[in-house]
Amino acid sequence: MTTKLYNPFLDFKFDNTTCFLTGEKLTSADEKIQVFPVWMMHAFFLEEKPFKMLDESFVTYKQLQLPCSANAALAFEQVESQVERAMQNGYAAVKELSQETLFQWVAKILYGVVFNEIQAGIRQAVMSGEEMNFSQALVHKFRNLHAMLQSIVVPMEFEHKNPFTVQIFEVDNADNTFLYRDEINTLIFSLRMKNFAIIATLQDNGTHAIYHDEVLAKVEGKKLHPVQFEEICARYFYSAYLFNRLPEYTYMETPQKVFVEPMPLNDWTLKPIFDNWVVKTYGQVLENFWKPWGFLLFEIIQNPEKPMSFIEDENGNFRTDIDLTKG
Template identity: 55%
Template sequence: MPQVYNPFSTFNFSNRNCFLTGQPLTSEEEKIQVFPQWLMSSFYLQDKPFKMLDEHVSTYKDLKLPCSAAINNDYLEPLEQEVAAAFDKGYERIKALDDLKLFQWAGKLLYGIIFNEIQAGIRQQHAQGEEFSMSQAIIHKFTHLHLMLQSINLPLVFDEFKPFSLEIFKVNNAEDVFGYRDEINTLTFSLRVNDFGLIMCLQDNGANGRYHKEVLEKIAGQTLHPIQFEEVNGRFFYSNYLFNRLPEYNLLPVNDTLYLEAMPLRGISSKPLFDHWVNKTYGQVLENFWKNWGFLLLEIIKNPEQPMSYLFDAEGNFVPADKISLPV
């Protein structure tokens, strides 16, 4: 029977074990890049600063994961090649890609950042003579993300559910733009490059996609202006912060296959899946996502009932990208 690996049970985040299987490595040099080489080369990221949660600044190329050469060659490299080819062709190809592969790809990247953050946290705590600790809720999410990543190398099947919300949009991006965001506590990921933007909530069983159903129906098939994509992005990052369930899963081995089944999100709690949406807080999120355009919170929530929007006009109709005029 296939063996799953859980690094959180022993808190093993050393560079001597493969991040995906836990197998001992031959040397500490057996590593892969968190941001794949093809992505760093395409957008000249290698030496760009990458800010960690403890405020220290690393570079993109410094973020690495211990990984056995066999796992990398047999599973991760083929996945990278497939995703890289789709990126290269743009929106239509990304849209056609199996979304489970996009989930595995984004999940590996996000988990790579988490792994580096945990390593930094452990070093910092030990230097202060303290034990490293994390909240149980966060460990719960990260453990499940790591389990799901093993669908890359094990016969692990998601039983009639998707553990994520994924939205892909065609976007009029400027050339060479690399718009990356993540929020590791909520496992939210977004990337705006080439002629598309994608948003993923990696551990919500599709709840955020359903929450924004009305908005998504109105903008379906439209090409978005970057400011519109960032508005959708802000909505998803904020709603995933409001999402108040910790999804539970059952792992069922059947012969040589592992079936992962999702427990109902409603569970035993009678409260709604999402906490109350507060426009002022959403406005703060939007201010951050609209930094490039210099909008301030006061402008965004001038009308607290109806925050500023570049997606919809006052009547709630979609605003075509070419009709958008931004202050210079």
């Protein structure tokens, strides 16, 4: 008997009577879990705050839920309590968490948002009487994300390299900081709170960490000012947009576990893995991430050869003299 993975994308099953993770039939409408951790919603008063959906409508954080069997809910609870303890303790404890645990925690939130977006899309299609138009590239990404998330209930081994990377940074945040971002099309996630921040890239096979190795080396072991972390975040979110591969994975299901192997990202076109970096577009992304400090695009790209940076000075050294009145 082999270990089987559940694929809801085969028949597009996204109802509230089927466990979103395992495909088990649920016996009660109460069998649900929250997309965002309960402890996090309590700590930052998120329950009734608005969460913007892709169709521009709003729901509250508390309304984002997932139909989930008791066994799967218990597995999520175990990961949740482990991550909660670490995050309450701060940077050093979060740094100790395994990449797989952090992936499972992040992927449940990101896929939970995806699940709710799909449900909203299905409802809209039914109301309009039109077929739901869904990008096959996105189905491919979400199917892989869902398959890998099943590692929480199915023994799974990621061979050779992890399909995901979760970077943890020490950041000098204000006490009440909570800043969450995701981009479900490119499967990137960031969170800034307490004295740390994380950036997760969920299907890049580690290429973003290589692409940004220079800036990562500069900030290694440093406590960052929030403006510095937001600069790294802008670089990551922009490069996720430039990433031009649709990663493939092979799943070998055996009686003991599922083996997941990433296929090589190089293809026959010999195109670079990332499209060309355009300074003006990056500047627009950075302007958005730097909104709290009010820097405008024309200031950021005044010198197109060397856009404004709070990470490195004019000599390329790490900046410790953060003066937010000038770049």
